[in-house]
Amino acid sequence: MNIYRFVIEFLQIAILLTIAPAFTGWVRMLKCWSQGRTSAGLFQPYRDIIKLFSKDVLLADNASWIFRFTPYLVFGTAVLAGGIIPMLSLELPIASAADVIVLVALFAIARFFTALAGMDIGTAFGGMGSSREMTIASLAEPAMLMAIFTVSLASKSTSLSQMVHVIYSGQTVIRPSLAFALFAFILIALAETGRIPVDNPATHLELTMIHEAMILEYSGRHLALIEWANMMKLFLFIMLGAATFAPWGIAQTGEPAAIFAAFLIMLVKLVIVGAVLVIIETGLAKMRIFRLTEFLGSAFLLATLGMLSYFILE
Amino acid sequence: MITGPIGIIFYSILLLFLPVLLAPLLKNNQRVLINASFLTASAASLLGIVAGVWTVGGAFTNRIILAAGLPDLPFHLRLDPLAGFFITVICLMSFFISVYSLGYIKGYLGRRPVTSLVIFYNLFLAGMMMVVLADDALFFLISWEVMAAASYFLVMFEDERIENRRAAFLYMIMAHIGAIAILLSFGVMAGLTAGLGGFNGYTFDAMRQAQFPIGWATTAFLLAFFGFAAKAGVVPLHVWLPEAHPVAPSNVSALMSGVMLKTAIYGIVRVTFDLLGTFPWWWGAIVLIFGLISAVMGVLYALMQHDLKRLLAYHSVENIGIILIGIGLSMIFTSFNFPMLASLALIAGLYHTMNHAVFKGLLFMGAGAVLHATNERNMEEMGGLIHRMPWTAALFLIGCVSISALPPFNGFVSEWLTFQAFLLSPALTSPLLKLLIPLGAALLALTGALAAACFVKAFGVTFLGHWRGHRMPHVHEADWFMRSGMILAAFTCLVLGVLPTFFIDWMNIIPEQLLGTKMGAGSGAFGWLWLAPVARERASYSGTIVFLGILVVVVAAYIILHVKPGAIQRVPIWDCGFGKLNERMQYNSTAFAMPIRRIFGFLFHIRERVKLTPAGAYPAVPKRLHYYLRIRDRFWGWLYRPVVEFSFWMSRRVGRLQQGRIQAYLIYSFITIIVLLVFSK
Numbered sequence: 001m002n003i004y005r006f007v008i009e010f011l012q013i014a015i016l017l018t019i020a021p022a023f024t025g026w027v028r029m030l031k032c033w034s035q036g037r038t039s040a041g042l043f044q045p046y047r048d049i050i051k052l053f054s055k056d057v058l059l060a061d062n063a064s065w066i067f068r069f070t071p072y073l074v075f076g077t078a079v080l081a082g083g084i085i086p087m088l089s090l091e092l093p094i095a096s097a098a099d100v101i102v103l104v105a106l107f108a109i110a111r112f113f114t115a116l117a118g119m120d121i122g123t124a125f126g127g128m129g130s131s132r133e134m135t136i137a138s139l140a141e142p143a144m145l146m147a148i149f150t151v152s153l154a155s156k157s158t159s160l161s162q163m164v165h166v167i168y169s170g171q172t173v174i175r176p177s178l179a180f181a182l183f184a185f186i187l188i189a190l191a192e193t194g195r196i197p198v199d200n201p202a203t204h205l206e207l208t209m210i211h212e213a214m215i216l217e218y219s220g221r222h223l224a225l226i227e228w229a230n231m232m233k234l235f236l237f238i239m240l241g242a243a244t245f246a247p248w249g250i251a252q253t254g255e256p257a258a259i260f261a262a263f264l265i266m267l268v269k270l271v272i273v274g275a276v277l278v279i280i281e282t283g284l285a286k287m288r289i290f291r292l293t294e295f296l297g298s299a300f301l302l303a304t305l306g307m308l309s310y311f312i313l314e
Numbered sequence: 315m316i317t318g319p320i321g322i323i324f325y326s327i328l329l330l331f332l333p334v335l336l337a338p339l340l341k342n343n344q345r346v347l348i349n350a351s352f353l354t355a356s357a358a359s360l361l362g363i364v365a366g367v368w369t370v371g372g373a374f375t376n377r378i379i380l381a382a383g384l385p386d387l388p389f390h391l392r393l394d395p396l397a398g399f400f401i402t403v404i405c406l407m408s409f410f411i412s413v414y415s416l417g418y419i420k421g422y423l424g425r426r427p428v429t430s431l432v433i434f435y436n437l438f439l440a441g442m443m444m445v446v447l448a449d450d451a452l453f454f455l456i457s458w459e460v461m462a463a464a465s466y467f468l469v470m471f472e473d474e475r476i477e478n479r480r481a482a483f484l485y486m487i488m489a490h491i492g493a494i495a496i497l498l499s500f501g502v503m504a505g506l507t508a509g510l511g512g513f514n515g516y517t518f519d520a521m522r523q524a525q526f527p528i529g530w531a532t533t534a535f536l537l538a539f540f541g542f543a544a545k546a547g548v549v550p551l552h553v554w555l556p557e558a559h560p561v562a563p564s565n566v567s568a569l570m571s572g573v574m575l576k577t578a579i580y581g582i583v584r585v586t587f588d589l590l591g592t593f594p595w596w597w598g599a600i601v602l603i604f605g606l607i608s609a610v611m612g613v614l615y616a617l618m619q620h621d622l623k624r625l626l627a628y629h630s631v632e633n634i635g636i637i638l639i640g641i642g643l644s645m646i647f648t649s650f651n652f653p654m655l656a657s658l659a660l661i662a663g664l665y666h667t668m669n670h671a672v673f674k675g676l677l678f679m680g681a682g683a684v685l686h687a688t689n690e691r692n693m694e695e696m697g698g699l700i701h702r703m704p705w706t707a708a709l710f711l712i713g714c715v716s717i718s719a720l721p722p723f724n725g726f727v728s729e730w731l732t733f734q735a736f737l738l739s740p741a742l743t744s745p746l747l748k749l750l751i752p753l754g755a756a757l758l759a760l761t762g763a764l765a766a767a768c769f770v771k772a773f774g775v776t777f778l779g780h781w782r783g784h785r786m787p788h789v790h791e792a793d794w795f796m797r798s799g800m801i802l803a804a805f806t807c808l809v810l811g812v813l814p815t816f817f818i819d820w821m822n823i824i825p826e827q828l829l830g831t832k833m834g835a836g837s838g839a840f841g842w843l844w845l846a847p848v849a850r851e852r853a854s855y856s857g858t859i860v861f862l863g864i865l866v867v868v869v870a871a872y873i874i875l876h877v878k879p880g881a882i883q884r885v886p887i888w889d890c891g892f893g894k895l896n897e898r899m900q901y902n903s904t905a906f907a908m909p910i911r912r913i914f915g916f917l918f919h920i921r922e923r924v925k926l927t928p929a930g931a932y933p934a935v936p937k938r939l940h941y942y943l944r945i946r947d948r949f950w951g952w953l954y955r956p957v958v959e960f961s962f963w964m965s966r967r968v969g970r971l972q973q974g975r976i977q978a979y980l981i982y983s984f985i986t987i988i989v990l991l992v993f994s995k
Contacts, residue, residue: 056881060888062780064700066711076867080860096850097859101733102721106860108766109720115770119901121887122697122779127901130774134767135909141763142756145733149752152737158853217888221875293913300756307752311745 005093008254009083012092015263016082020235021045021228023270030278045231052224060121060217070117071218071225074110078232081106085239088262089251090161099158100148103240104141107192107233111137114226118214125206129213132289136198136210139296140191143184146303150181151244153310160240164247176313180306182245187299189237191292194230196281198292201230208286238273242266320376320393322365323401323443326358330440334433341429348419351432355412355439362405362443369398373823383452390517392449395823396588400446400580403668406806407573407675408439414679414799415565417792421686422563431471431563438464438569445577450517451500458496458577462489465574468566469558481557488554492544496581499537503589506530521589531590535597538585546578546634549608550949555631556615560623560691564682567623571630572675576667579637586645587660587828595744598645605642606754608635609761614914617768618945620693620903622681625772626674629717632761633670636732637663639758643735643751648829650742657825657833658847659735661818666728668817669810673716673725676803680710683792683800684776693775693903695783702789705797707777712804714769716811719762722861724810727845729762730855734847764910771906780897812857815842904943911945919946 025042032039059067084098098106115134118126152158154175155166191198194211203209204216215226243250249265251258287295316324333351340347368374377392393401415435422428441461448454466489469482500516507524508515515521526534540551547555559567582601586593612632619625640663647656683706684699685691700707716723736755740748775782792800810817822832833847846854889895911920921944929937971982 053875056883058883058885061884061886062698062701064707064778066700066778072868072871073864075871076864079867080863083863094859094863096844096846096854097856097863099853099855101730101853102726102855102860105719105721105726105730108718108763109715109864112715112718112720112766112770116774116778119770119774120778122897122900123887123895124899124901127774127779127906130770131901131906131909134763134770135913138760138763138767138910139913142760145759146752146756149737149755153740157851158734158737159851162851225871225875289909290912304753304756308749311740311748 020231024231055220057220067120070113071222074229075225077110078229091254125213132210143300147181147184150306177306177310184299184303193234197284197287319365319369326361329358330436352416359405359409366398366402370395389453390449391447417795434464434467469562478561485554485558492541495537495541502534542578542581549611556627559627568675568678572671595649602642605635605638613764653831662731669724676713697779697782700777709800716807718766722857727814775903
């Protein structure tokens with residue numbers, strides 16, 4: 001049984017590694033369709049990654065080991081997070097190594113090193129990206145914590161599997177606090193994964209890019225790892241949201257049939273979330289960077305309202 | 315013959331006095347003096363570590379009475395687990411820093427004599443250890459003054475610079491205002507314990523047994539909190555800290571920031587939990603609020619700095635705030651009678667005390683190595699040091715990751731525990747606190763994220779990119795003594811982060827003695843791998859698995875991608891084809907902090923001006939640009955300026971007495987004698 005649990009763990013990481021690019025492909029495809037363009041297909045991200053892996057690395061003269069180490073670290077934290085967030089089953093042996101707060105911190109390590117790598121080469125773009133990324137992160141973090149706090153009030157736990165358990169065993173009443181927290185979480189997730197209206201993943205225009213500015217000097221396999229990790233991060237945030245707010249489908253046991261059903265339901269959720277994301281992204285324009293204070297401030301406010309409504313209404 | 319752990323510490327303090335006595339004899343041979351005294355300090359600190367670990371582990375309480383002080387007022391010394399914990403923290407860091415000093419202080423050889431530095435360094439260490447051992451108000455205050463005076467002379471060490479003298483003066487004033495408050499606090503407690511007639515109330519034992527009426531207890535607490543807060547650099551009493559810590563020699567900055575501030579934390583814990591014992595919830599609220607303000611303001615001030623050591627000094631304000639958050643929560647939980655939660659919060663605060671000592675010591679040592687190598691404290695002039703100082707860079711990075719509360723290093727463990735304590739606050743019965751305390755958690759999250767931003771800036775600007783200064787000095791890597799001190803501290807950061815359960819089990823005796831309960835379900839209840847403060851369903855964290863997990867994936871990815879030797883070509887930076895990229899175009903620390911300065915600017919007094927000098931025919935293409943930025947502490951204008959002005963005004967008034975004529979002075983003396991004769995019967 002114990003070995004079987006590790007099999008599920010590895011299965012989940014394998015799904016993360018393989019499905020995440022397809023999900024990004026799906027979002028790009030929908031976006032192309034909604035904007036009247038021809039898409040490159042669902043599998044273009046895989047082709048991109050493979051292409052990058054087979055290319056040589058061009059490294060700036062004064063790049064230090066931090067620049068070379070960062071892609072591996074970013075990739076490593078994403079994979080580790082994939083082993084902790086319940087996607088298929090709650091029977092994850094290493095899940096209790098980290099609760100939601102640790103997960104947030106895991107993404108923070110990746111961000112910390114990416115920002116350092118941005119400053120390593122010594123170009124203006126890199127520093128600009130790092131500075132903006134860290135600013136946005138510091139505004140997003142309190143909102144994220146309030147959202148977590150609100151959700152954990154109901155389940156009295158910050159452990160993800162426990163949160164899922166509570167939602168499964170609890171009454172099916174709709175909690176207003178959860179609705180507020182969900183809205184806050186969506187805003188934060190848009191900021192954390194660098195989507196419109198916070199950052200534009202497709203831009204390379206000097207004045208608007210944030211995340212892309214930090215990784216501008218990367219090439220070859222380093223870039224492949226970072227791009228891949230970035231796709232995984234988007235995927236993981238969706239899984240994190242699904243586990244916290246809509247866990248239905250995640251298997252409570254380790255039976256193969258239940259796992260398979262969980263996998264199918266997960267795909268359905270991904271398809272839906274991808275469509276919602278595209279609607280948000282095509283419907284909104286990218287914000288000026290100093291408008292983001294209001295954007296993330298409203299996320300914080302929503303999460304706080306959620307907490308208040310828990311104490312007042314529930 | 316004094317035996318047991320307290321004996322070991324007693325002798326290690328005596329050992330610290332040895333270099334003090336020997337220094338004048340050896341002053342003609344500075345190299346021998348440095349070696350002898352810092353080796354003695356290291357040995358004394360090692361003894362202290364043994365005794366401290368032993369005391370806490372064995373839950374001993376030893377005491378000795380020295381017939382040394384004034385007649386009928388012997389010195390009482392006591393070593394209990396709380397004192398043992400702080401002795402461990404002090405000695406651990408003083409060991410690392412003494413090893414580091416063996417290399418660092420040699421940089422002064424041939425430049426200036428270090429005899430006074432050696433004397434006061436050892437006195438400073440001894441003073442800190444004595445503070446923690448003291449078990450009566452008299453000995454406590456004497457030790458406190460030894461510590462303050464020794465550190466004053468250390469700040470003054472390079473006294474030819476005016477800024478050092480000013481900083482030292484400010485430091486001395488603040489230290490003494492604090493000391494007066496502490497003295498008054500002990501006076502209140504001692505007076506209530508045994509009446510004002512005798513001196514029986516001055517021992518801590520007597521204070522422990524006494525019951526204080528709430529009004530007087532509050533007075534004593536507020537005075538003590540004010541006094542210790544002034545020493546700890548709690549906002550708004552923090553102004554001396556960023557002035558005094560950076561100008562001292564770097565090993566002393568490491569001691570002051572990493573260790574000396576902790577004696578103030580010790581004082582707060584000792585007075586509230588031990589001497590006063592019971593308290594209303596709003597005392598805890600005061601500590602919590604000041605903790606939160608210090609944490610957020612400290613990190614924001616730090617972000618505005620471009621002097622590396624000043625930046626680190628402001629981070630001490632932030633971290634003292636985080637420690638006080640834990641202690642404040644613990645006080646609130648205690649007064650609402652939740653001893654389990656109170657012990658969790660207290661452990662969080664104390665664990666952060668230890669963590670902060672280690673990583674702040676490490677960071678100051680790293681900053682010292684940079685200063686030693688470049689003679690530069692201004693980050694705007696630095697850059698690219700990672701290539702010249704690979705060891706210092708890597709070790710400084712570990713310090714940065716730890717202080718930014720990123721797993722798997724130690725800063726994260728204590729912040730995580732503090733968050734857990736926050737998340738348990740809905741257990742409180744007061745609806746107001748239920749609603750307000752979680753907002754504190756958000757502020758703590760903001761602090762953590764801003765600290766990460768600040769250390770990306772500090773490390774990125776100092777060590778990465780290109781050298782920004784006009785002239786690149788000859789930069790050399792730190793020597794092996796300095797490296798060993800930093801390596802030991804960095805390793806401790808990792809161990810405290812990866813194996814927290816061992817240390818928490820070790821120190822769990824402290825809440826048991828102060829609050830009557832150990833922390834939660836015990837950290838070891840689910841095996842050493844899992845840190846689960848309340849119950850495993852509630853929350854758990856395993857630093858070991860996070861560390862190994864990341865390590866395994868990173869190594870695996872690295873190996874897989876290097877099966878066939880991948881080609882890496884080194885090329886010049888891509889300059890978009892313009893070919894005019896230079897190192898002045900890099901982001902510097904002012905630029906990096908600009909978005910945050912703009913968002914949180916309302917908290918500061920900022921004056922920013924840009925002056926363009928147009929170039930004749932083309933006004934759109936300026937010839938020269940002047941950028942002027944001044945950021946000032948609002949508290950200085952609100953709080954200190956009025957006090958300073960008032961005291962000058964008062965002095966001028968009082969100064970009128972000074973006539974310069976002997977007749978007037980004789981009349982003053984005569985009146986004084988008459989008044990004394992009338993009233994002092």
